[in-house]
Amino acid sequence: MNVNNRSSVISVDNLSLTFETRDGPVHALSDIDLDVQDGDFVSLIGPSGCGKTTLLRVIADLEQATGGSMLVNGVTPAEARINRAYGYVFQAASLYPWRTIANNIALPLEIMGVDSATRKQRIEDNLALVNLTDFGKKYPWQLSGGMQQRASIARALAVEPDLLLMDEPFGALDEIVRDHLNEQLLSLWAKTNKTVVFVTHSIPEAVYLSTHIVVMSPRPGRIHDVIVSDLPRERSLDIRETPEFLKLANRVRDGLRAGHSYDEAV
């Protein structure tokens, strides 16, 4: 596997997670095996209820697995969280309304005890990275939804994590903004060579962004297939018109269908 001498960032072995509810146990995740290598862009795709967000939350130690094992950077997810191994981008921007955009980006840095000079530098760098340089002094509620989400990405990047976990970060945005942010995210990833785990339910988004597409299926949540993309690392939005892209998208769609993702929920 390690042809390029790359190391495993996340390795999941026979992981399962069962929620105990009043209506009996719910198998959110079962038999999950996954290996994410340094520098990968891995998308988790599947219908709602397939456990893709839950899997991401287990990686982030926001949920705990009930069976199997998982290592993040070679340690347990809990230790990795304490080591501040990752940056997490939620479905909503979740910026604090009493802080300016710049101070929102400073929040994790303050918590991690980064000194103020470094803090200032990182705010500036990351605002520039997401094209929000002139908006540092604004409050979140003065910005559009797309700008807020960009600010939340800048906040996650400001801690300079090697691993970026993103939970449908562009799900609530319109398609035009979404295309634009996808393009920016990809160039960011190419520039910084981070490892990204990205949850989505959009096939074009998954194919456009990823090096690996993990197709998941529901009831119980499990991995149906892992598709390795043969698209080049450098991609423009135009690539979505090419036969290679469409072929990959079809494979993903077939995978979802074979995993009964298109069946009516019972």
Next chain:
Amino acid sequence: MVNAAKPIFSRIERILIIAAGLSAVLGLTGLIVQGNLDGRLTVAGAVIVLSVYLGHQIIVKSRWSCGTLFTLASLLATVILLEKLAPGSAKETSPHGWGYWFLVIAAWLIAWAAVEQFASIRTLSTAVQWFLRLLIPLLFGSWLLLGWEFVTRGLDVPQVLLPAPSVIAERFGNSMPILWADFKQTFLKAVLIGYAIGCGAGFIVAILIDRSPFLQRGLLPIGNLVSALPIVGVAPIMVMWFGFDWPSKAAVVIVMTFFPMLVNTVAGLAASNAMQRDLMKTYAASYWQTLFKLRLPEALPFIFNALKINSTLALIGAIVAEFFGTPIVGMGFRISTEVGRMNVDMVWAEIAVAAVAGSLFYGVLALLERLFTFWHPSMRNSGHA
């Protein structure tokens, strides 16, 4: 050109102005018929009627000038009325006849029309908005007082029932040292100290409760019980425990303010949503970091709510507590003794002190709230954005 087609007067404005002008004419006629208007005041009366007519004409062009004109006209009417009420005027020979009452109605209607004009001014300038926000309640409030004056004196209402504002003001001016001593005793000592301790304790206990589920189950129900205690029952007991002086009143205030603060802070600390807390968790933030950087800011609107509720509760509590034993100073003491001596004007003077102090207290808190929770959706429209 398009604007010209728009109806400029609202129906209410039209009715208001016609009624105001009519009452002014009727009132002045009444005063003249009763031989009650000398030359000087006749001129003033003519100016009033003219102003209303002119205001009616210029209302289209500028609500500012119209409002100002109406204010002046109303002021003139007030001057005439006060002249009629002044001691030594022709009051004895002619009791307040229909002329007087029509003029009162006219002055009131004209003032109403003036407020109506100012209230319908739309402007983007913040300074002007602030000015109007002060001016309108000021005009409205002063007319409330004047109306009170004209009615109580015009009808010769017995002082024990309702003294005229001028009588209260006179008593107020003559009793400054007593009022100040009472204010010091009740407000500066009992209210402020009790308020600070009560709110502070409520806040600290809320944080302790947040930390410990044991306290949450044990203390909250007891707090609930304490808040349900009737103040008239608590006050005499506090007097027995802490003596006649202000500490017993402060203790009553503490009992009254503690629980609203506790409940609101507990609710406020629970106000942050799951995603915000997850975010802090991904940063591996400590309990205190999460508290100070997320949960307390999120709780601020709740805390200010409690501070505002408590500001009025504290004043009521301290005044009522003084009914149950006190040294011979304090606002509650003064109210209860002066009522017994039929000095109702002094009671009203104390009420005025309490009202002004309470409003200022509340106002300062509201300003602080605006300063600290400007980001909250309920505050965003005013000022910042």
